[in-house]
Amino acid sequence: MKIIDKVKIDRTESCGSRSPLGIILDTIKKIKECDESVEILLNDYDWLLGLRYIIQINEMPLKIVEKGKEDTFLKIEVIKECI
Numbered sequence: 878m879k880i881i882d883k884v885k886i887d888r889t890e891s892c893g894s895r896s897p898l899g900i901i902l903d904t905i906k907k908i909k910e911c912d913e914s915v916e917i918l919l920n921d922y923d924w925l926l927g928l929r930y931i932i933q934i935n936e937m938p939l940k941i942v943e944k945g946k947e948d949t950f951l952k953i954e955v956i957k958e959c960i
Contacts, residue, residue, distance in 0.1 A: 878914050878956065882907050885918040885950065898927050904955075905939060911959035918950040925951065 884904045886897045901924065904915050919925055925941070932939050938959070944952040 878954075879912050880916050880954070881913045883916045883918075886920075886924065887950075888921040897921070897924050898931070901928055902931065905937075908939065908955065908957045911957055914954050914956040916944075917953050917955065918947055919953065920950045922951070925953065928955075 882904050884900060886900060888897075897919075901917060904917065905928075907913075908915060929941060931937075932941070938957055940956045940958045942954045942956060944954055946952060
């Protein structure tokens, strides 16, 4: 699996003009091929739930894999599902 982008989103630094889910969506839109994925570090579980919901309602061919923790952040990998 080729990780094409990595992003770390911290809830204590997430104020400003860009929403955390917007940043996550921009990142997952970069996935084009079956062997590509993105790695996302989050420290707010609600963002993960929001991402799951967005993928589900938009019927995106993506899978979220939880990869454990890195410091205080949840590490996830978003992978394109190919048949």
